[in-house]
Amino acid sequence: KQEVTQIPAALSVPEGENLVLNCSFTDSAIYNLQWFRQDPGKGLTSLLLIQSSQREQTSGRLNASLDKSSGRSTLYIAASQPGDSATYLCAVTGGSYIPTFGRGTSLIVHP
Amino acid sequence: EAQVTQNPRYLITVTGKKLTVTCSQNMNHEYMSWYRQDPGLGLRQIYYSMNVEVTDKGDVPEGYKVSRKEKRNFPLILESPSPNQTSLYFCASSPRLAGAPGETQYFGPGTRLLVL
Numbered sequence: 337k338q339e340v341t342q343i344p345a346a347l348s349v350p351e352g353e354n355l356v357l358n359c360s361f362t363d364s365a366i367y368n369l370q371w372f373r374q375d376p377g378k379g380l381t382s383l384l385l386i387q388s389s390q391r392e393q394t395s396g397r398l399n400a401s402l403d404k405s406s407g408r409s410t411l412y413i414a415a416s417q418p419g420d421s422a423t424y425l426c427a428v429t430g431g432s433y434i435p436t437f438g439r440g441t442s443l444i445v446h447p
Numbered sequence: 448e449a450q451v452t453q454n455p456r457y458l459i460t461v462t463g464k465k466l467t468v469t470c471s472q473n474m475n476h477e478y479m480s481w482y483r484q485d486p487g488l489g490l491r492q493i494y495y496s497m498n499v500e501v502t503d504k505g506d507v508p509e510g511y512k513v514s515r516k517e518k519r520n521f522p523l524i525l526e527s528p529s530p531n532q533t534s535l536y537f538c539a540s541s542p543r544l545a546g547a548p549g550e551t552q553y554f555g556p557g558t559r560l561l562v563l
Contacts, residue, residue: 370552378556379555380490439488
């Protein structure tokens with residue numbers, strides 16, 4: 337059964353730092369990996385979707401990479417801002433078409 | 448505005464009293480699903496539907512029912528709620544199955560349920 341682990345569980349940094357959030361998964365037979373953002377009291381917002389044939393995706397200050405063979409993905413946030421404070425979730429989808437989510441990294445960016 | 452809506456947003460009920468959480472999307476998506484989110488366990492899929500009248504179990508379907516009579520609606524039914532169903536519930540939709548090339552899921556705002 338697929339297991340997804342996110343490290344670190346929590347992160348508190350000053351504004352302006354470049355950040356790396358990690359996601360690892362146990363079964364490399366995936367169709368895609370997706371990074372979400374979750375704000376308190378709100379639903380999830382999709383940030384980046386990487387298909388299994390891709391190595392990375394970029395959107396603004398966000399860059400996500402995927403190394404399927406080693407079962408790892410990283411989300412890189414450049415020049416962090418207080419508005420980036422949220423919980424970041426990674427989810428992988430494989431042959432069952434049922435996404436498996438990690439438990440998330442709770443990020444606080446303080447001014 | 449393209450969105451997934453859920454109602455109610457908050458619900459307190461008692462053990463055994465049947466309840467329904469509604470979910471509606473206005474994007475003409477074929478695929479809809481329900482998740483529950485619990486501390487320390489993350490998000491787990493309850494049921495999903497690939498189209499009207501087509502539903503299937505996710506990872507944690509016990510104690511839940513769903514129906515898909517119309518494309519836009521996908522209600523979650525708890526016939527006899529129990530305290531272990533206290534959780535935060537999310538409905539999501541996507542144009543096609545999660546995992547299909549280029550697909551992403553759009554999530555509703557969540558329903559916080561407390562079963563006493």
